[in-house]
Structure formats: structure tokens, C-alpha cells
Amino acid sequence: MAAVGRLTGDQVSRPANHPRRRTGLLLALPAIVIFALLFVAPLFTLVANSFRTQTGAFTIGNYARFLGDPFYREVLWNTLKVAALTTVGCLLIGYPFALYMRGRSPRVRNWLALLLLSPLLISMVIRAYGWLVVLGPNGPVAGVLAWFGITPPQLLYNDTAVLIGMVHVMLAYMVLPLMGSLDRIDPTLVPAAKGLGASGWTCFWRITLPLSAPGMLAGAMIVFSLTASSFVTPAILGGPKVKLMPYFVYTQATTTLDWPYAAAIGFVLVVVTTGLLLGYSRLLRRGRGEVVFG
Amino acid sequence: MTRLTRALGTVFAVLVGLFLIAPVAVTVASSLTTTSYVTFPPQGITLRWYAEVFGKPEFLSSFVLSAGVALAAAAISAVVGLAGGLAIHRYRFPGRGALEAVLSSAFAVPTIVLGIGLLQWFAQMGLASSPLTLLLAHLVLTVPYAVRLVLAGLAGLDRSAEKAAAGLGAPPFLVFWHVTLPAVRGALVGGAFFAFITSFDDLTVALFVVTTDLQTLPVRIFNYMQYDYDPTVTAIGTLMVLFAVVAVVVIERFVGVARLFGADTDHK
Numbered sequence: 169m170a171a172v173g174r175l176t177g178d179q180v181s182r183p184a185n186h187p188r189r190r191t192g193l194l195l196a197l198p199a200i201v202i203f204a205l206l207f208v209a210p211l212f213t214l215v216a217n218s219f220r221t222q223t224g225a226f227t228i229g230n231y232a233r234f235l236g237d238p239f240y241r242e243v244l245w246n247t248l249k250v251a252a253l254t255t256v257g258c259l260l261i262g263y264p265f266a267l268y269m270r271g272r273s274p275r276v277r278n279w280l281a282l283l284l285l286s287p288l289l290i291s292m293v294i295r296a297y298g299w300l301v302v303l304g305p306n307g308p309v310a311g312v313l314a315w316f317g318i319t320p321p322q323l324l325y326n327d328t329a330v331l332i333g334m335v336h337v338m339l340a341y342m343v344l345p346l347m348g349s350l351d352r353i354d355p356t357l358v359p360a361a362k363g364l365g366a367s368g369w370t371c372f373w374r375i376t377l378p379l380s381a382p383g384m385l386a387g388a389m390i391v392f393s394l395t396a397s398s399f400v401t402p403a404i405l406g407g408p409k410v411k412l413m414p415y416f417v418y419t420q421a422t423t424t425l426d427w428p429y430a431a432a433i434g435f436v437l438v439v440v441t442t443g444l445l446l447g448y449s450r451l452l453r454r455g456r457g458e459v460v461f462g
Numbered sequence: 463m464t465r466l467t468r469a470l471g472t473v474f475a476v477l478v479g480l481f482l483i484a485p486v487a488v489t490v491a492s493s494l495t496t497t498s499y500v501t502f503p504p505q506g507i508t509l510r511w512y513a514e515v516f517g518k519p520e521f522l523s524s525f526v527l528s529a530g531v532a533l534a535a536a537a538i539s540a541v542v543g544l545a546g547g548l549a550i551h552r553y554r555f556p557g558r559g560a561l562e563a564v565l566s567s568a569f570a571v572p573t574i575v576l577g578i579g580l581l582q583w584f585a586q587m588g589l590a591s592s593p594l595t596l597l598l599a600h601l602v603l604t605v606p607y608a609v610r611l612v613l614a615g616l617a618g619l620d621r622s623a624e625k626a627a628a629g630l631g632a633p634p635f636l637v638f639w640h641v642t643l644p645a646v647r648g649a650l651v652g653g654a655f656f657a658f659i660t661s662f663d664d665l666t667v668a669l670f671v672v673t674t675d676l677q678t679l680p681v682r683i684f685n686y687m688q689y690d691y692d693p694t695v696t697a698i699g700t701l702m703v704l705f706a707v708v709a710v711v712v713i714e715r716f717v718g719v720a721r722l723f724g725a726d727t728d729h730k
Contacts, residue, residue, distance in 0.1 A: 200557060207576070213583045282719055285720065287485075294698075
């Protein structure tokens with residue numbers, strides 16, 4: 169039946185092939201124009217500018233400067249460090265949370281997913297501002313510590329503040345792919361292992377954890393690269409003292425006005441983050457799972 | 463033992479829940495404080511800071527700019543997303559593969575890199591900052607989501623329904639209107655609302671595209687925060703959260719928030 173349908177479909181569409189191609193192109197045209205002019209062209213401009221001096225001559229000096237300057241090497245290192253720590257933080261909180269979610273009814277799970285995603289749906293300025301209040305000198309954390317007679321340490325404008333703010337936003341990107349992996353585990357495996365005498369821990373270490381590795385890996389990749397490239401949350405919670413690459417892309421572009429250098433830092437950032445994500449999504453597509461990032 | 467682990471699990475989940483809602487809850491609560499600085503728990507209750515927001519014309523003009531651009535971004539994303547989604551799902555045309563690749567890599571390119579790229583590209587083209595350039599920049603952020611949702615909607619549509627309608631003599635336009643469009647209606651509404659909040663909340667790209675006399679609401683707040691620590695920002699924040707809640711309710715109703723982020727929460 170389906171084969172017959174496909175056959176007649178081909179017979180109908182073959183003589184009319186050209187108009188169909190034209191319709192498709194026409195429908196896609198707005199999207200093509202938008203992305204050619206506002207995505208592809210700006211990125212090409214950026215790459216081209218990163219190989220120029222301020223006066224326009226060709227140079228590789230911007231990259232040499234970035235990689236040769238110990239200060240900027242530290243910025244790169246710090247960016248990778250904060251991204252890695254955020255990833256670990258998301259994994260430590262996200263894995264038990266995913267396990268907790270797995271045991272709930274579909275309704276509760278949906279609510280929990282919404283709760284996880286809620287930070288992503290709130291304006292990032294407001295979200296970061298909220299953390300300024302929570303961690304600030306008049307906030308609840310300082311209040312609770314003072315109540316116990318502890319002088320609150322400086323909670324803001326350091327790596328820890330950035331880490332807290334980033335784990336908060338990124339948690340959903342870790343838990344959702346993880347849930348996908350956990351859901352794919354054959355539900356009879358654990359009872360079978362238990363029937364054969366395995367303890368709860370053994371089941372976890374030998375079955376659940378290894379089989380959820382693809383989800384962990386997907387979540388980790390997404391969290392890492394999105395964290396390495398985020399600007400607003402680290403800028404507000406960390407301030408200028410926390411030296412991260414996106415912050416320098418911004419200041420070089422708007423304060424120092426060294427556009428070629430800003431472009432070069434931006435492009436290094438793309439190589440670090442996008443390269444990772446695209447490489448991974450290609451791997452995934454070759455495998456089976458769906459690509460989960462946004 | 464199992465009861466203990468269960469209890470521990472619940473405690474853990476509650477703590478994570480508190481962590482997730484902490485910044486918003488604290489912002490909303492401290493917008494009511496009578497003190498002239500932000501504090502939690504708030505002291506006393508007043509709506510003074512809300513009056514303060516409406517007494518600041520620069521916040522109102524920023525709101526109008528942000529809302530206008532966001533509405534346009536929502537409408538255009540829905541239309542472009544529908545057309546693009548249909549084209550990719552149904553037709554073979556030159557550039558189809560490239561379009562798909564570009565749309566999916568748009569999710570992966572850091573927003574800050576897009577912002578600086580657009581800044582340099584607009585300058586090179588001689589385009590001065592205007593609400594239009596802001597809108598164009600935001601379309602790059604919103605259209606990929608619209609296309610993704612439309613494609614998901616079309617994937618769920620049984621094509622035999624369209625064939626049946628056509629076979630019964632319905633002209634192509636009526637087939638589209640009565641069969642195809644209803645299948646992607648949820649995707650369109652959800653996509654439009656998501657485009658609205660994405661554009662309305664965007665700070666990263668806007669920082670590169672705006673100027674001092676053209677500030678969106680997030681940019682205005684960001685700049686205000688650098689100098690003032692009074693509770694006005696918490697009042698604006700609360701209003702923006704209310705906005706987002708409305709959008710989320712609509713998105714959840716029509717497509718499900720999780721699907722927007724590419725996750726599949728439907729369980730077999």
C-alpha cells in the first residue's frame with residue numbers, strides 16, 4: 169500500500185519536477201536569505217577580520233598575540249577550568265536528580281522538567297541579578313550564616329559565584345539528555361541482576377551507570393561548550409576579576425575597540441566550543457540518538 | 463533502608479528545587495521591601511518600587527522598544543519557520559542540505575560570537591543601529607527554534623490525511639488550510655511565544671547592536687545595575703518574570719517546553 173502510494177507520488181511529481189523544486193526554494197528563500205546575510209556573512213567577516221591588523225593588512229598577529237601572551241593563555245585556561253568545573257557540578261547534582269525523576273509519574277516528571285528549564289526561560293539579566301541578591305551581603309545566605317555566628321565570606325565576584333550561577337542555568341542541559349539515556353535502559357536488566365544476587369550498588373555500578381554514559385557525555389559536551397561561551401551570567405556574577413574569554417571579546421570590541429583582536433578571541437572560542445559540539449552531534453547522528461542542544 | 467533512601471531522595475529533590483527557584487523567588491520577594499537597598503527577607507511591604515518603575519520614562523521607552531522588536535521577531539519567525547520547515551520537510555531544492563546544516567549549527571555558535579560578528583558586519587555594510595538591525599539580529603536567534611518545532615509538527619502529521627483530502631477533491635490551498643496547518647499550529651504558537659521571550663530577554667546580542675539612545679530593556683537594566691543598587695530592578699524583574707510565566711504557560715500548553723530544547727519527554 170505504501171509502496172503503491174510512493175510510486176504514484178513519483179509518477180505525479182516527475183513531470184512536474186521543476187515547479188516543485190521552485191516551490192521548495194521559494195518557501196525556503198526567506199530562511200536562506202536571513203541566514204546567508206545575518207549568520208554566514210557575519211561569521212565570515214569575523215574570520216576575515218581576525219586575520220587583519222587594525223589598518224586592514226593581512227596578519228596572523230592576533231592569534232600569535234593571544235597564544236603568546238601569558239595573560240591571555242591564563243584567560244583561556246581559566247575559561248576551560250570554569251567550564252569543566254560547571255560540567256562536574258551539573259553532573260554531581262544532575263545525575264541523582266535524573267535518577268529521582270526517573271522514579272516519578274509522567275505528570276510529576278513533566279513538572280520537574282519544567283522546573284529544571286525555568287532558569288532558561290527567565291531573562292538572564294534578572295536571573296543573574298537574583299543571584300546577586302541571594303549571594304549578596306544582605307541576602308539569605310549571608311543572613312543564615314550570620315545567624316549561626318559565622319562572618320559570611322565574600323560570595324560574589326569570584327569563580328565560585330560564576331560556578332553557582334552557571335550550574336543553575338546549565339543543569340537542564342545535563343539532566344534532559346541523561347533522562348533520555350536512563351529511559352532507554354531495558355527495565356528488566358536491574359531486576360534480573362538482583363534476582364541473580366547482585367546488590368543495589370552493584371546494579372548501579374555495573375548496569376545503570378555504564379548504560380547512561382551516552383547521556384552523560386552528551387550533557388557534559390553541551391554544558392561545557394555553552395558555559396565556555398556564556399557572557400552575561402559570568403560578567404554580572406564574576407565581574408572583571410573573573411577572567412573569561414567572552415568577557416574579553418566584549419571589552420576588546422566595545423571598550424578597547426580592537427575589532428580584529430576581538431574577532432580572533434571570538435574565533436578561538438568558536439573553535440573550542442562549536443568544534444566540540446558539531447563533532448559530537450556528527451558522532452551522534454552516525455550512532456542513533458537525537459541531538460539535544462539548544 | 464528503602465524508606466531512608468526515599469526520604470533522602472525527596473530531601474535532595476526539594477533542595478535542588480529551592481536552588482532552581484532561589485534567584486527568582488528572592489527577586490520577587492525583595493521587590494516589596496521598604497528599604498532603599500535590596501535585602502532579603504524584605505522589610506515591610508510596599509509597592510513603591512513598582513511606582514518607581516513606571517515613573518522612569520527611560521524604562522518605559524526601553525520596554526516599548528523591546529516589546530516591539532520581540533513582537534516582530536515572533537511574527538516573522540513563525541512565518542519564516544513555517545515556510546522553511548515545509549520546504550525542508552517536503553521538497554528537494556538546491557541548497558537544502560546547506561540550509562539544514564546552517565540552521566543546526568546556529569544552535570552551536572556562541573551568542574557572543576554572533577553578536578560581535580553582526581557588529582562588524584553591520585559596520586562594514588554601513589548599517590547604523592536601529593530597531594531594524596536589532597530585529598534582524600534576533601531573527602538569527604529565533605528562526606532555528608521555529609523551524610525545529612515546525613519540523614517536529616510535520617513529522618507527526620500523517621500524510622495520508624492530506625492525500626485523502628486531495629483525493630476527495632480539495633484544492634491544494636484548502637488541504638493546507640484544513641489539514642497541514644492544524645498539524646503545525648501548536649508548533650507555530652509555541653515557536654512564536656518562544657521567539658518573543660528570546661528576543662525580549664536577549665542581552666548578549668543586543669549589547670553589540672544597540673547604542674546609548676537605543677537600549678532594549680535588558681540592556682537598560684544591565685547598565686542601571688552597574689550604578690544603582692535600589693530595589694527598582696527587582697520590581698522590573700518581577701514584571702519580566704510574570705511576562706515569562708505567561709509565555710511559558712502558552713508554550714507548555716501548545717508544544718511542551720522540553721521539546722523546545724530538543725528533549726523528548728514523552729514516554730512510551
